[in-house]
């Protein structure tokens with residue numbers, strides 16, 4: 001389990017419609033915050049026990065504070081709604097150290113950044129890194145309206161004519177990603193936004209090499225219940241075998257056995273529940289691993305991923 005840090009909300013401000021930025025400083029003077037690279041996120045541990053992941057807006061080696069942006073989710077189960085309605089300057093919170101499942105590959109020198117709405121947060125951090133490292137980069141940001149896209153002023157100052165904007169209400173239609181991604185002159189595409197937008201991007205970039213298309217999702221798609229099968233789970237170090245039923249996850253099975261295992265999002269997006277796969281073919285349902293990592297069949301997110309066969313052996 002990663003170490004938790006005590007922080008206090010130093011500043012909160014509206015960045016766009018239903019989007020607030022939150023600046024977090026160490027609660028104890030003299031505490032050094034771990035450095036964060038572009039694409040990193042932190043876990044916010046809310047008083048209700050919920051843990052939510054939010055991307056950092058700045059890549060920084062020795063940050064004095066962290067800043068995240070939080071969009072109010074209309075279907076909030078208490079995370080973003082609590083933050084918007086209850087969180088105040090001066091509130092103390094616990095956070096996890098930054099983790100990065102969406103890192104910029106140093107080999108990618110020509111980079112296309114693509115963001116939708118609140119998905120601009122990690123992309124803004126990436127734009128700062130691309131700029132600082134003199135990479136060849138462009139940013140395309142879209143939102144339903146201008147009022148829903150945060151950090152526009154900062155991005156304009158940073159990106160200048162490297163940035164193009166698309167607002168559905170102005171153009172009268174959603175962005176045409178096929179036109180944008182039809183010709184591939186970039187080493188890689190990094191995209192973050194809501195699931196429907198990323199599905200459209202994935203389709204439009206189908207002709208790109210799989211490793212050149214990197215996504216950060218806010219929510220992993222659900223595996224339909226009907227396609228799930230029960231399987232045998234062997235925990236090599238615990239010397240225990242159990243059956244994971246169609247209705248439960250590997251994480252549920254671990255908890256049923258009284259085995260403590262780190263987890264945060266429980267949705268396959270944060271990477272905190274990773275385990276090492278020793279035997280068996282995984283059915284990867286997370287949004288953390290790249291296509292190459294999935295193919296390597298070694299890393300496994302126990303909260304959502306399942307078994308493509310009858311038996312999995314984990315190094316737990």
Ligand code: FES
Pocket residue numbers: 262263264265266267268269270271272273274286288301302303304
């Ligand atoms: S708990 Fe977040 S990926 Fe599993």
